[in-house]
Each structure stands twice: as structure tokens, then as C-alpha cells.
Amino acid sequence: MSPTAIRYHRGMGRWEPNAQGRLVQAALLLYVERGFEQTTVAEIAKLAGLTERTFFRYFADKREVLFWGAGALQELLVSTVATAPESEAPIATIRSAIEAAGATFQERREGSLLRQSVISLNTELQERELIKLASLAGAMAQGLRQRGVPEPGASLSAEAGIAVLKIAFERWVNAMGEPDLPQLIRDTFDEFKAATSG
Amino acid sequence: MSPTAIRYHRGMGRWEPNAQGRLVQAALLLYVERGFEQTTVAEIAKLAGLTERTFFRYFADKREVLFWGAGALQELLVSTVATAPESEAPIATIRSAIEAAGATFQERREGSLLRQSVISLNTELQERELIKLASLAGAMAQGLRQRGVPEPGASLSAEAGIAVLKIAFERWVNAMGEPDLPQLIRDTFDEFKAATSG
DNA sequence: TATCCTGATGTCAGAGAATGACATCGCCCT
DNA sequence: AGGGCGATGTCATTCTCTGACATCAGGATA
Incomplete structure (x- = not known):
């Protein structure tokens, strides 16, 4: 089947509303059906009823569509770190933040799994995912530093948390x-402690 | 100054020898002088006395030139893991492997720093670096598994080692x-243990 | 109401990355 | 001498991504 343009309302304004949302929906659909590499930006744009040029006004590149939620995730992690009890050990703070992140994935279980199935089939997407994770680690480390945690402890704790998230997510x-992902994260944190304290 | 083609010997055979080496040398030179993005593959090839097409026969993409040594590094890590004492704790085995890797960077100090200065200025290159590191972690984890270490401990230990390598290298x-990088790695491992055992 | 302005989108042109198909031609082997 | 091989060149093409400029509905303003 060849999908026609994605429409929402009828010509309310000059253009159909929610252009970015249509692009995300179109891209995800095509990435799942044909695979990431086999999908061109022109096809995505056409399916969304837009032009290639407009796609690149919303997304820096073809991969970025799949990482749209990264900003919110980073905010969640940072705010969790920021509002943790002062007396708490840094690694415990990180653990709480990662658990909170895990809960959001659990909430959107279907979407998370679908998205990951696309990413797992393509190296370029894995690269983008890794740098997003590194960015998350950097943001958490900065959050810890603002709470007085010195380097390299702050970065090491944050990296440890991201490592746990990666592996728990994979499991x-x-x-x-x-x-349950949050529970899996707790378990993985415990196993991490056991594995690295040898 | 506009560099002319890099030549080694005089027409020994049909072509100048060491095409790949010339490409690496040319690429590094241009990446350092003008930056990665501002350098085109055509320019690299011309400086090496070759064509664009030949560049892509040796390197999958423009970034890969800078990660040429990753294969050898992976072999070093894997063989270090494989030959570690049977009784050793997994995290200690990883620590030895990472230290060995650090020693090779220390040996090529100048080149390592130059290379990293290029990578640190470009996001695409950082992405490639991260996926190479992830690949190293995966290889070490597999090495541990072959020694009977169960998951998720194997992966967690390997990821911890890579996290330490990243941060020690940055320092x-x-x-x-x-x-001394190997010493820095030892110190960072100790700080890691302290930071994550809270 | 007439006019202006703004923002979202379209149109067009072009550079550069990457790949496939096929040509070339010294060198080595017999 | 002849033939095949392998490294390289040539050519064409698709696709990503960007800059410059055009369009035009709707809101603001006089």
C-alpha cells in the first residue's frame, strides 16, 4: 500500500496544522515499513504533505526525527538530580534520576520498543543514540557539580548511571x-555495584 | 600554502605505493589545517595523488580515516582479556585491558592528542568515536563471557572500563x-570505585 | 477598511557524500 | 607472447543538506 498524505483538520489556516508532528509520524511509519536507509527525506515530506526543505527546517538531519524526545528526557534527569536530597550520595542521586527516566519509557512502552527496533537496525542511528546518551551523562554530571560534587566523581557517577540505563534497557x-523497566534498572544497579566492587 | 601531492618513491610500479597511508596523511593534514567539515574528500584525494573514488574504496566514509587504529586497539583489549589469569575478578581483568590500551596512547602521545583535537571540534566525529568505544565494550564483554562471566556482569564491567577510559583520557x-595515562587510568579506576560504591 | 508585517512554507540552485558500472593497464604467471 | 588480476580511474547518479529568495494568509495597526 502506498500511503497518501497525512491530514488532520481541513484547511483551517493557510496550511495544515502540526507540520512537525506530521513529519514525525510520516518518518516513523516509513522507517518501520522500509527501514531507515531505504527511506528518503523527500518521501517523508511528501507523505506529510510538505517539502523536503521544510523537513530540514524542523530537523537538523534525517536521524533527528527519532530523537525528538531527548530534550524532555534530559530535563527530567537534570531536574531529578537538582531536587534530590542534599545529603544523598551522588551515585544514589543518579540512580533515582535513571529510575525516573526508566519510568517514562515504561509509560510509553509500545513507542519505545518500536523506536528501538528501528534504531537497532541501523548504525547511523546507534551513533546518534550514543551521543544523546553521552549528552545526558554530561548534563547529569553538571547537575552534580552544581551540588558540590567534585570531578571526576561527578562524571564517573553519571557515566555509571548511563551504562546501567543502556544495559537495563537492552534487557x-x-x-x-x-x-518492569524501573525494577530492571534497580536490579541492574545492584548487579553493577556487585560487578565493579571486586 | 597549497600543498602539492604527497609522493613517496619515484614511479616504482604503476602507482605510487602506500595509497592508504597517503590518504590518511593527507586527510589528517587537512582536517588539522582547515577543520573536518571544511575539508572535502576530493581535496584529500587530490593531495594524496588519487581520486575521490579511491578514497571511498579504502574508507567507508570521510570520518573513518581518523579511526583507522580502532581495529588494533580492539585486538589489544580482547587479547588482554583472553590471557588474564583465570581466577581474576572480571573488573580487574577489564582494568588491566584498559591500562594496556592507555599505554598505547601514551606511546603515541603526540598523534593521540592531535587526533583528539580534531575530534573534539566536530560532533560527527564524536559520534563515530562513541560507537567505536561501544564496540570495544562489546568486544570486551564477549571476551569475559567466553571466560564464563555471566551477563549482565560482563557487559557492566566492560562498560565501566570504557567509562573510566573516556574520563581518564579526557583528564x-x-x-x-x-x-602518565596508565597511571591516570589507575587513579580514575580507584575514584570510580569510590564514587559508585556509595 | 487599507496597508504593512511577519512567519511558515515553497521554489530553485548547488555543493558534497557516497555508490555502482565499467574502463584502463602495468605486473605477474605460465 | 599472451592472459588474467588487481589497483586505480572515469562517469553517472542518488541522496543529504544548505543558502537565497519568493509567496501569501492572517494579525496588527492606523
Whole structure:
């Protein structure tokens, strides 16, 4: 089937509303159906009823559509770190933040799994994911520093948290038994402590 | 100054020898002088006395030139893991491997710093670096698994090692006092343990 | 109401990355 | 001498991404 343009309302204004949302929806649909590489930006734009040029006004590149939520995730992590109890150990603060992040993935379980299935099939997308994760680690480290945690402890704690998130997420995706991601994160943190304290 | 083609010997065979080496040398030169983005593959190829098409026969993309040594590094890590004492704790094995990797950077100090200065100025290159590091972690984890270390401990230990490498390397690059990288890695491992055992 | 302005989108042109198909031609082997 | 091989060149093409400029509905303003 060849999908026609995605429309929402009828000509309310000069253009259909929610251009960015239509682009995201169109891109995700095509990435899932044909794969990321086999999808051109022109096709995405056409499906969204827009032009290629407009796509690049909303997204820096073809990959970025899939990482639209990264900003909100970073805010969640940073605010969780910022509002943690003063007396708490840095690694415990990071643990709380990562658990909170895990909860949001759990809430959007279907979407998260779909998105990951696309990413897992393409190296370029994995690269983008890794740099987003590194950015998250950097933001959490900065949050810790603002709370007086010195380097390199701040960065090391943040990196540890991201490592746990990565591996817990991977377990979550591969597990058919639908475990709870926050719980998996807690378990993985414990295993991490056991594995690295040798 | 506009550099002319890089030549080695005089027409020994049909072509100048060491085409790949000339490409690496030319690319590095231009990346340092003009920056990565401002350098085109056509320019690199011309400086190496070759064509654009030949560049892409040796390197999958423009970035890959800078990660030429990753294969050897991975072999070093894997073989270090493989030959570690049987009784050793997994995290200690990883620590040894990372230290060995650090030693090779220390040996090529100038080149490592130059390379990193190029990478640090460009996001695309940082993405490639991160996925290479992830690949190293994956290889080390597999090495541990072959020694009977179960998941998720194997992956967690490997990721911890890579996190330490990243941060120790960063300290090494930013430190003007020329500290010893293997020693910095040892110190960072100790700080990591302290930071994550809270 | 007439006019101006703004912002979202379209149109066009172009550089540069990357890839496939095929040509070239010294060198080595027999 | 002849033939095949392998490294390189040539050519054409698709696709990503960007800059410059055009368009035009709707809101603000006089």
C-alpha cells in the first residue's frame, strides 16, 4: 500500500496544522515499513504533505526525527538530580534520576520498543543514540557539580548511571516477559555495584 | 600554502605505493589545517595523488580515516582479556585491558592528542568515536563471557572500563602537566570505585 | 477598511557524500 | 607472447543538506 498524505483538520489556516508532528509520524511509519536507509527525506515530506526543505527546517538531519524526545528526557534527569536530597550520595542521586527516566519509557512502552527496533537496525542511528546518551551523562554530571560534587566523581557517577540505563534497557527490550523497566534498572544497579566492587 | 601531492618513491610500479597511508596523511593534514567539515574528500584525494573514488574504496566514509587504529586497539583489549589469569575478578581483568590500551596512547602521545583535537571540534566525529568505544565494550564483554562471566556482569564491567577510559583520557588531554595515562587510568579506576560504591 | 508585517512554507540552485558500472593497464604467471 | 588480476580511474547518479529568495494568509495597526 502506498500511503497518501497525512491530514488532520481541513484547511483551517493557510496550511495544515502540526507540520512537525506530521513529519514525525510520516518518518516513523516509513522507517518501520522500509527501514531507515531505504527511506528518503523527500518521501517523508511528501507523505506529510510538505517539502523536503521544510523537513530540514524542523530537523537538523534525517536521524533527528527519532530523537525528538531527548530534550524532555534530559530535563527530567537534570531536574531529578537538582531536587534530590542534599545529603544523598551522588551515585544514589543518579540512580533515582535513571529510575525516573526508566519510568517514562515504561509509560510509553509500545513507542519505545518500536523506536528501538528501528534504531537497532541501523548504525547511523546507534551513533546518534550514543551521543544523546553521552549528552545526558554530561548534563547529569553538571547537575552534580552544581551540588558540590567534585570531578571526576561527578562524571564517573553519571557515566555509571548511563551504562546501567543502556544495559537495563537492552534487557527490557530483549525480555519477552515484559518486566518492569524501573525494577530492571534497580536490579541492574545492584548487579553493577556487585560487578565493579571486586 | 597549497600543498602539492604527497609522493613517496619515484614511479616504482604503476602507482605510487602506500595509497592508504597517503590518504590518511593527507586527510589528517587537512582536517588539522582547515577543520573536518571544511575539508572535502576530493581535496584529500587530490593531495594524496588519487581520486575521490579511491578514497571511498579504502574508507567507508570521510570520518573513518581518523579511526583507522580502532581495529588494533580492539585486538589489544580482547587479547588482554583472553590471557588474564583465570581466577581474576572480571573488573580487574577489564582494568588491566584498559591500562594496556592507555599505554598505547601514551606511546603515541603526540598523534593521540592531535587526533583528539580534531575530534573534539566536530560532533560527527564524536559520534563515530562513541560507537567505536561501544564496540570495544562489546568486544570486551564477549571476551569475559567466553571466560564464563555471566551477563549482565560482563557487559557492566566492560562498560565501566570504557567509562573510566573516556574520563581518564579526557583528564589526560586537558592536563598540561603531561601526566602518565596508565597511571591516570589507575587513579580514575580507584575514584570510580569510590564514587559508585556509595 | 487599507496597508504593512511577519512567519511558515515553497521554489530553485548547488555543493558534497557516497555508490555502482565499467574502463584502463602495468605486473605477474605460465 | 599472451592472459588474467588487481589497483586505480572515469562517469553517472542518488541522496543529504544548505543558502537565497519568493509567496501569501492572517494579525496588527492606523
